[in-house]
Each structure stands twice: as C-alpha cells, then as structure tokens.
Amino acid sequence: MLGLWRPLLAACLLLQLLLLLPASWCRMPEYNNGFYYHDVTNSNGNGEIYYNGVRLHVESPEPSVSATRGSSVTLPCHFHYEPEVSAPRRTRVKWSWLPANTAAPAAPAAPGAAPAMETEVMVAMGNRHRSYGSFRGRVRLRRSAPGDMSLVINELRLNDTGRYRCEVIDGVEDESVTVELELRGVVFPYFSNRGRYHFNYPRAQQACQDQDATLATFEQLFTAWEEGLDWCNAGWLADGTVQYPITAPRDGCGGSGLAPGIRNYGPRHRLLHRFDAFCFSASIKGTVYFLQNPTRLNFTEAVQACARDFSSVAKVGQLYAAWRLSGLDRCDAGWLADASVRYPITKVRANCGPPEPGVRSYGFPPWHLKFGVYCYR
Numbered sequence: 001m002l003g004l005w006r007p008l009l010a011a012c013l014l015l016q017l018l019l020l021l022p023a024s025w026c027r028m029p030e031y032n033n034g035f036y037y038h039d040v041t042n043s044n045g046n047g048e049i050y051y052n053g054v055r056l057h058v059e060s061p062e063p064s065v066s067a068t069r070g071s072s073v074t075l076p077c078h079f080h081y082e083p084e085v086s087a088p089r090r091t092r093v094k095w096s097w098l099p100a101n102t103a104a105p106a107a108p109a110a111p112g113a114a115p116a117m118e119t120e121v122m123v124a125m126g127n128r129h130r131s132y133g134s135f136r137g138r139v140r141l142r143r144s145a146p147g148d149m150s151l152v153i154n155e156l157r158l159n160d161t162g163r164y165r166c167e168v169i170d171g172v173e174d175e176s177v178t179v180e181l182e183l184r185g186v187v188f189p190y191f192s193n194r195g196r197y198h199f200n201y202p203r204a205q206q207a208c209q210d211q212d213a214t215l216a217t218f219e220q221l222f223t224a225w226e227e228g229l230d231w232c233n234a235g236w237l238a239d240g241t242v243q244y245p246i247t248a249p250r251d252g253c254g255g256s257g258l259a260p261g262i263r264n265y266g267p268r269h270r271l272l273h274r275f276d277a278f279c280f281s282a283s284i285k286g287t288v289y290f291l292q293n294p295t296r297l298n299f300t301e302a303v304q305a306c307a308r309d310f311s312s313v314a315k316v317g318q319l320y321a322a323w324r325l326s327g328l329d330r331c332d333a334g335w336l337a338d339a340s341v342r343y344p345i346t347k348v349r350a351n352c353g354p355p356e357p358g359v360r361s362y363g364f365p366p367w368h369l370k371f372g373v374y375c376y377r
C-alpha cells in the first residue's frame, strides 16, 4: 500500500512546492507524515534504496532559546553524516511547531479543546523554501555553513513560543531534533472590571490580548512563581487549565499545610467555567510614562490628555512590561486603558504599597474619580 503512494506523494510534494499550495494538500491516507519524497539520486534506480552504513545526525547545541518580543531569534539545528559522505545527498528540511498555547498536558482533552498538533513553519529543499501561516515572510534558514539548517525568526510575537522541530529527510533517513523557544517577559493576574471569576476561556484570551498580552503558558507561570508570584485567585492558562501560584501557603489558598507551589484545578470547560486570567506580556517597542499634568484627571480627561500628548493611555500589559523589563518606578496612581488604576514600584519605600516590588492596583474605580495617567508612545 505504502509503495503505491510513494511516487504519488513525491509528485504531489513537488507540485505543492512549485504551485505554493497549502501544506495539507499532500496528506494522503495511510501515510500522514506529509513528508516523504522518493529521491532517485539516493537510490539505485530500481526503486530500492542503498544503505551503506552512513548515518544522518541532526543536532542542536541549544535545546532551549530565550528571546525578546520584536527581536530576531535563531533556533540552532545542524546535520552531518557519519562517516562523511563524498557526494552530498539531496536533503529536505522541515521546521514545524507545537505552539505553547496548544500543548495540553497529558490529561484528557478538555471539552471544546483544540487537539494539540504540530503545524508547519517552513519547508526547504535546495534553494527553494516556503513558509506557512503566521510565519510567512518572517522565517529563513541561516545556512551559515554546510549542514546549518538553523531557523531564523524575525519580529518575534508573543504567541511564537513553543516547541520547534527541525526535521531533516534525505530520502534514506529521517532525523529530527526539537528546540524550545521562550520569550522573556512578565506574567500578571488579570480580572474583569465586572469582578472576579468572570472570564470563560475565550474571554480570558481576549482580555489578555486587549491589554497587549497573551494567556500565559504553564512554564511562564512557573517561572513567575519561582520569582515570587503569589496570587490566591485561579486563572486560565493558555493550555486551557486553571491554576494559581502560591509562595506563602495559607488557608483558603490550598491550605497552610500544603507546600508552596502551583495549585492546579486542571483543564476546565472552556465555555461554561469562569475564572480570572494569567496574562503574559513581553518587551514593548514604545515607552510607558506618567503624564506630567497640573491637575488630577477623571478617566475621560485622562484619555484626552494622553491623546493631546500624541500618545494613548497605556495598557496593563505595557505597564507590567515597563515595570519588569525597564524598571519603571513611580509612586503615583494612574489610569490605564482598561479604566483600572495602578502604579509600578521597583524600589520599595514607605507609603508606596507592600514591602515587595510590584504593580499596585486600585482596581476599577468609578470614572469620575481623579488620578494621574500612564501614557504609551
């Protein structure tokens, strides 16, 4: 059965590359790797493949790479043969991706959950290459030396995190290696202006996005917990689970007898169940600043004041990023775009909130109350 499909699939893959057809076009029944090609240069012409003791090795010196939003990153991947081959074989390289936000844990899939699957990032054969989806036009192979198939991603986005697989196929062998991509950033808990536990999963996703952030992954929340995040309200994570980080165990937060850690409610129904959100924000292009203004402002005045200063009211994710990544420190409460009032403290001092650095929050006060404002430009 497989033998019958091979020539068909090879022709199909060639067509796909020439005509720039979608990656799914060549998937065939019985053989859904989507990636085999029959290379005559590696065979003896009778449809049989020589095996001469040469082994293909695919390696990455860095199993995980961290980068900042908006920058370029290189995910290393090299291949070589042992022993070396005199005549180079024709190779095909495929980079694919398991996004962090679909990497559901080993638990059964939550109702309404999308299945976790790898999607294509780039396929390259010789000098031809093709990139897919949100990576189109943003990725290339580095090719700094023979066998260098490292992937360069430009203009990194918040949701580019996840596990990338570099797969090298030469018609005889098929080897791969994975590289984890993380973004440096900050996790913050977020809840609705209508109160606690108002977000189902899609609303939580939207709420983070509205604040220039994305739902945090478990790894991001775990890092934040290691760095001291303690929050006794459960929030959605990108994988559809609901969890919260506790560094100081106490009653009502899993109990005082339980060791510090991430409390996990597991996967929840994405539409019916409501919680807060844990958002992840990374470095921002512009700057967040406290607007110098002679008087305090109500919310409508605050919006206008930033506009007059050729900027806009800062979003919550932008304030957190400025606090965490640029050290913004200001002991003045100010309006933000979601009509919450907050201020960022990096150097702890008297009358500026609790004895740890953090973004202090006044919640969502009535719009007529007067505060300062944080603008973003």
Ligand SMILES: *[C@@H]1O[C@H](CO)[C@@H](O)[C@H](O)[C@H]1NC(C)=O
Binding pocket: 134, 157, 158, 159
């Ligand atoms: C990732 O974020 C970009 C905007 O930065 C958005 O256009 C895209 O749809 C997002 N992709 C996914 C898979 O969420």
Ligand SMILES: *[C@@H]1O[C@H](CO)[C@@H](O)[C@H](O)[C@H]1NC(C)=O
Binding pocket: 298, 299, 300, 301, 367, 368, 369
């Ligand atoms: C803010 O103050 C202005 C007057 O400067 C007033 O017109 C406006 O209604 C106030 N907005 C709110 C929400 O109270």
